[in-house]
Amino acid sequence: xxxxxxxxxxxxxxxxxxxxxxxxxxxxxxxxxxxxxxxxxxxxxxxxxxxxxxxxxxxxxxxxxxxxxxxxxxxxxxxxxxxxxxxxxxxxxxxxxxxxxxxxxxxxxxxxxx
Amino acid sequence: xxxxxxxxxxxxxxxxxxxxxxxxxxxxxxxxxxxxxxxxxxxxxxxxxxxxxxxxxxxxxxxxxxxxxxxxxxxxxxxxxxxxxxxxxxxxxxxxxxxxxxxxxxxxxx
Numbered sequence: 001x002x003x004x005x006x007x008x009x010x011x012x013x014x015x016x017x018x019x020x021x022x023x024x025x026x027x028x029x030x031x032x033x034x035x036x037x038x039x040x041x042x043x044x045x046x047x048x049x050x051x052x053x054x055x056x057x058x059x060x061x062x063x064x065x066x067x068x069x070x071x072x073x074x075x076x077x078x079x080x081x082x083x084x085x086x087x088x089x090x091x092x093x094x095x096x097x098x099x100x101x102x103x104x105x106x107x108x109x110x111x112x113x114x
Numbered sequence: 115x116x117x118x119x120x121x122x123x124x125x126x127x128x129x130x131x132x133x134x135x136x137x138x139x140x141x142x143x144x145x146x147x148x149x150x151x152x153x154x155x156x157x158x159x160x161x162x163x164x165x166x167x168x169x170x171x172x173x174x175x176x177x178x179x180x181x182x183x184x185x186x187x188x189x190x191x192x193x194x195x196x197x198x199x200x201x202x203x204x205x206x207x208x209x210x211x212x213x214x215x216x217x218x219x220x221x222x223x224x
Contacts, residue, residue: 004157031210042118042201042214043158056209091157093212100146100205103212105157 002026004106006092012112013082020078021109025094032075033103034067035091036060043091049075050097082113116141116206120215127222130191135218137202138184145205147185148212149178152199161187161200192222 005024013019025032031050035043046065047057051072061067064082069075079086089110093103117140127133139147146165150158162171164180171178175196177188187200199219203212 006157033211035212040216042203042216043212044214045206045211048210056211058211100210102148102160102163104160105150108155108157110155 004092004094004104006090006106006109008109009107010110010112012114014114015084016081018078018080019082019111020076021090021092021111023075023077023092023106025074025092026104028096029094029104030072030097031095031101031103032069033093033095034075034077035093035105037089037091037108038087046077079111082111084113087111087113116204116213118202118204118213118215120200120202120218122218123216124219125221127189127192127220129193129222129224132188132190132192134189135187135200135220136184137187137215139202139204141204141213142207144182145207147180148203149185149187150201150203152201152217158201189220192220194222194224196220197222 007022033048034046037043049069064080067077089108091108093105095101095103119138121136149161152158162178167182169180175190179186199217201217203214
């Protein structure tokens with residue numbers, strides 16, 4: 001049984017650099033979500049896909065953030081020109097398409113911007 | 115605005131000392147309430163889904179209940195391995211995004 005996987009698990013970068021994270025959802029799940037979590041807070045929604053279509057984006061998602069899900073399988077989240085405020089845990093989740101289904105989360109990618 | 119508030123922020127229990135965690139929500143029409151457990155440095159692990167007032171779900175030492183304004187996660191005779199952060203979330207109005215509370219950090223001492 002393979003759950004949601006994310007890569008890398010940890011990333012340290014310097015301010016101004018670009019970073020890209022990958023998420024592989026549970027194989028039969030058509031919906032894929034990205035969240036961001038800072039210390040002591042619950043996850044905050046960033047964006048979600050249904051198959052390859054990006055259907056909703058949060059106001060938190062500035063122009064420096066872009067997400068893709070080519071062919072409706074894995075997804076990537078890119079952050080351009082990173083800032084120290086981008087340091088957080090980036091979580092990916094997936095769910096079945098029909099109705100309001102449970103979202104299953106991956107282990108997360110912890111980003112530290114120096 | 116849709117909102118989820120969890121209390122207490124932190125809770126320390128002795129092993130075997132039962133207690134309850136609270137999750138109050140403000141959403142125009144509840145379309146699902148979820149409880150997750152999160153261990154340090156890991157992603158949230160799904161525990162329960164509740165859809166309507168009066169609904170209850172149980173798993174081992176955990177029991178989740180739901181009213182029209184809040185949900186409780188009851189922990190009976192907890193063990194040290196129950197120590198974690200417990201997160202509550204609801205689906206936002208007309209959206210497929212989950213809105214999370216800040217969580218309750220539970221520490222169970224042996």
